Amino acid sequence: MPEIKLPITRYYGSKRKLVGRIWNEIENLGLEFDSVLDLFGGTAIFSYYSKVKGKQVTYNDIFSFNTAIGKKLIQHNSNELTYEEAISLLEPQQGYPYQKIIQENFQNIYFTDTENRQIDIFIQNANLLENENKKLSAYYILFQSCIIKRPYNLFHRNNLSMRLNYNGGSFGNKKTWERTFEELFLRFLNELDEFTFDNGRNNLAVNFSAADCLETADLVYIDPPYFSSSRNHTTYHSKYHFLEGLANYNRILEHINHTKNNREITINKSDQFEKPSTFLTELEQLILRHNESIIVISYRNNGIPSVQSISDLLVRCRPDRQVFTLDLGLYGYALNKGNQFNNEFLIIGTNDPI
Template sequence: MTKLMKNRLNLFQNYKCPKTRYQGSKYKLREWIRHSLEKLEFKTAIDAFSGTSSIAYTLKEMGKEVYCNDKLSFNCEVAKALIENVSEQITDEEYSFIIGQHTNYNYSSFIQDTFHDIYYTDEENSWLDTVVQNINQVKNEYKKAILFWALYQSCISKRPYNLFHRKNLYVRTSDVKRNFGNKTTWDKPFEEHFYKFIQEINSAVFDNGKRNKAFCGDIIDLKIEADLIYIDPPYIPKTGTLTLYREFYHFLDGLTDYPNWKSKIDYDSKHKRLIPEYSIWEDKKNIYTGFEQLIEKFKKSIIVISYRDDGIPTVSEICEMLRFHGKKVHIETVDYKYVLSKKENLQEVLIIGE
């Protein structure tokens, strides 16, 4: 019996939240957050900026009906695979179909033609072209989402810093001394990564008996209500650099919309990013309005905000906005250092408005 088939037998028994490699992911904080959420009374919850879905997954484990939302389309596929999906997994046969070239299909070489010498080798780009086009032939939306999840994780694992912010394939391939990253992981064939991640996500699938749902769009446009909303927005630090999600992960969003990727690229950029879009959550002057609009929109729900103690607005300014809308506010804190962050002595904060 293959490992993948054994995993199928374990369905719903030993499911396990997959590890994440994403800026601002709350994966390592999820037990701390769960502890706070357990003290609140609610049946339905929105994860408003769901990213890797690590907190949505925790909410799903808690037996809540979960609605995920993220503006980036690849994160919506992630939510579909992990949160909305209750039973679909990938078999060895399906894996073999996805990694092979099929004679009855006329493959495009878009990634190979567009991203030469930027993120991956020519051979790897060609593998990506094949696999993404095979994934797009899969009819079942949950199987498709799982395959995309495994593809994203494979792509991220092979990237220095796990990002797509620079044309820097040379960091991987040049013969220099490095004091970071893992060349063995970068050089491991896509196929091996992909197989390993399919196994990982197969063992993450479970049913909590609720009708969970993934949405894709700006949170301010979401037309769903819930007893509780969990808010983990891109945060603006008082000093230091912003995490620009669309800019850092554009390649994964491109993969998600392969047929239209060509028309969305900023061809003036060296690293062929997507054409930039304005975001209020990356705008120091207007982020206050972003928070005010969001709190106003969801004022009927319990509001739980993940934050850090060096953000704009400050923790006390956010508490003030919540009180203005009649919320009883309390905060919980924990010392925490994010991977790759140079900042010491920062506190992770949970602001809770009931």
């Protein structure tokens, strides 16, 4: 079978490079399933791969901005937004009372003054679109463009100066950071044209915390936050709060934490699955809720809690079922390329012995 092409993702912990191997391990076990629930959907790579494989897919994520991406790639099957329409969203409409939330509250933090103005205007124009397909495409190209223009592709630090003063080194792409939104929109619209498709199923994207999602499926994929044993944990909310703010633009002002240098936007900030001390208890509750499903958990070998602890938990929750821990090989993340001893593991609990 030809290699499956996937959208480019710069989301922290994305399984884009591993999803083919994860899927192969599942198929090698001979597991039978027709539907998939991706509980920590992120930028929808596992959901997208499942869609390509013809499964009925339910994507879930706690964040509104991720859910917009999930709806675009998983629930919708086409892109109706043209490049000309996308560029027009950067221009103010005559007589419309535009807010300047980003310009007035995030100066010199993430983007330049010109870019902040463009973001303010674009997101408000996008919110005026009545066509959901076009609106989701607009969100997609804005969120992806904002990510790619950021050092480390993250928003947990006030470091616009790093981007502007960068003189070369072991990370980053100054040329990409300085591309205009107009340039990047064309890139990501082309991506949408290539990767949106209809697999003949009624796929769905929903916006809940994993603990509150009531959707079910034959196979439940769990790719929870990872807690490194070697450094302090930075939550996914902290990494992407700015995008979550843009997805809830009219609520930003009342949720800006002015005590933080990066002006964290607290919309949808949650402790669920973000504290090592409560992680196993929350995971146990999640597994028990999906007791009739195949459970597939992705995790890394040097995290807290350990892979063994998660594996033991799955055995305790489902004593009559087998668990497989699969080493998916060596790899590195952008922020941790030097540690070649980080392995990704797959823990699978099935309904019947294999």
